[in-house]
Amino acid sequence: MQHDVHIAGHAFRLRPVAASDASYLLELRAAGGQFLNRGASTLAEQRAWLDRYFVRDDDYCFIVETADGQRREGLVGLYDIDHDAKAAEWGRWVLAPRSNAAVESALLVYRFAFDMLSLASVRCRTLAGNAKVVAFHDSCGLARISASVTIDHDGTRRAGVEHRLTQRQWPDVRARLDGLAARFAATALRESGRRSR
Amino acid sequence: MSDGALPSEADVRRLLRTVLQLASMEDDSELRREHLDAWDSLKHMEIVFALEDRYGVRFDESEFSALDTSAAITAALHRYLAA
Numbered sequence: 001m002q003h004d005v006h007i008a009g010h011a012f013r014l015r016p017v018a019a020s021d022a023s024y025l026l027e028l029r030a031a032g033g034q035f036l037n038r039g040a041s042t043l044a045e046q047r048a049w050l051d052r053y054f055v056r057d058d059d060y061c062f063i064v065e066t067a068d069g070q071r072r073e074g075l076v077g078l079y080d081i082d083h084d085a086k087a088a089e090w091g092r093w094v095l096a097p098r099s100n101a102a103v104e105s106a107l108l109v110y111r112f113a114f115d116m117l118s119l120a121s122v123r124c125r126t127l128a129g130n131a132k133v134v135a136f137h138d139s140c141g142l143a144r145i146s147a148s149v150t151i152d153h154d155g156t157r158r159a160g161v162e163h164r165l166t167q168r169q170w171p172d173v174r175a176r177l178d179g180l181a182a183r184f185a186a187t188a189l190r191e192s193g194r195r196s197r
Numbered sequence: 198m199s200d201g202a203l204p205s206e207a208d209v210r211r212l213l214r215t216v217l218q219l220a221s222m223e224d225d226s227e228l229r230r231e232h233l234d235a236w237d238s239l240k241h242m243e244i245v246f247a248l249e250d251r252y253g254v255r256f257d258e259s260e261f262s263a264l265d266t267s268a269a270i271t272a273a274l275h276r277y278l279a280a
Contacts, residue, residue: 098262102238131234139239180242188258 001059007112010178010185012073012104014062014112017053021063022046024072032094035130038154058083060112061092064105067185073101076109078122086120088113093133100184106140107177114170121166125151128159137163141173203278204252206271212251213267216244230265241265252278 007014017025026046029039040046053061058081064073074095081088090109095101113122124142126133138144142163151160165173206227213219213228217235230236236244245261248254248270254277256264264270 100242100258100261103242132237135234135237136239139237177239180239180246183246184242184258187255190255191258 001056002054003060005060005062005112005116007062007108007116008067009104009108010181011067011188012064012101012108012181013067013069014064014076014105014108015069017050017061017063017075019047019050019054021072022050024063025050025075028072028075028094028096031097035127035133035153036094058088062109064095064099064101064108066188072096073099074105076105078109078113078117081117081119086118087123088117088119089123089125091124100188102136103177103184104181106136107174107181110165110170110173110177114167119167121164123162123164125149125160125162127151127153128161134161137161140165141169141176143169203275204271206267209248209267209271209274212247213244213270216240216247228267236265244270248274254278 003016005014005016023043023046026040026043029036040049053059056079059077059079061075061077061079064076065071066073075092076090076094077092078088078090079092090113093105095105110122113119123145124137126137128134142165145162145164147162149160149162150157152158207225210228213236217233217240219233219235228236230241241261241264245256245264248264249256252274254274256273256277260273264273
């Protein structure tokens with residue numbers, strides 16, 4: 001959907017996806033690896049995807065970029081918002097190779113969900129084979145739901161893992177992620193200061 | 198480091214095993230991020246910061262992603278500590 005949500009973090013920030021990001025998104029997804037849906041394979045398809053996204057309600061896509069806006073780091077989204085249950089899913093998470101934005105981009109999505117939208121819970125579904133991302137959610141302190149889930153991946157149902165974070169658990173997760181993000185930002189700032197001297 | 202000695206790769210592997218909560222059995226094989234599911238993006242930051250605290254160095258942001266094996270970490274530490 002067209003939105004105007006900007007969320008500033010320590011070293012990174014989220015801003016709304018724009019039509020002008022189409023070619024970037026195409027390149028990003030092309031480098032994204034085996035766990036992404038095939039999705040758009042041409043610029044025209046990517047633009048068409050964005051056009052459909054812009055008119056979809058309750059679907060927030062963000063570009064992850066450095067805090068100074070100088071470099072795009074990836075994409076992330078919060079969608080399938082259930083206002084009655086105050087729940088949503090986050091995903092569409094694709095970061096540039098070698099990006100250091102994983103921790104803070106997750107933190108910023110959770111801040112949006114819990115602090116800005118006041119949701120009660122957020123879930124994320126990951127292909128079981130995407131072990132690094134499954135481990136990331138575990139490391140963040142999210143609980144795995146016990147039921148088995150399947151995820152549609154290019155038309156095939158594949159085994160998945162669902163994690164869930166609740167508003168009650170959020171403060172502990174926020175403290176953990178924020179501490180790492182703040183320390184990383186200090187590192188980035190130090191390096192930036194050295195470069196500018 | 199308190200004794201001024203350069204860390205060995207075994208020292209680095211011990212730190213990695215602690216942060217990643219790997220079984221404590223001793224083995225001499227190199228630890229590689231690509232082979233360890235537990236070495237995710239969050240753990241990677243914890244590893245880098247644990248190394249900085251343990252050895253009193255400050256890595257550049259741009260080299261974080263290259264610190265992805267016990268050998269690469271050991272070499273980077275030697276570079277910093279010998280400078």
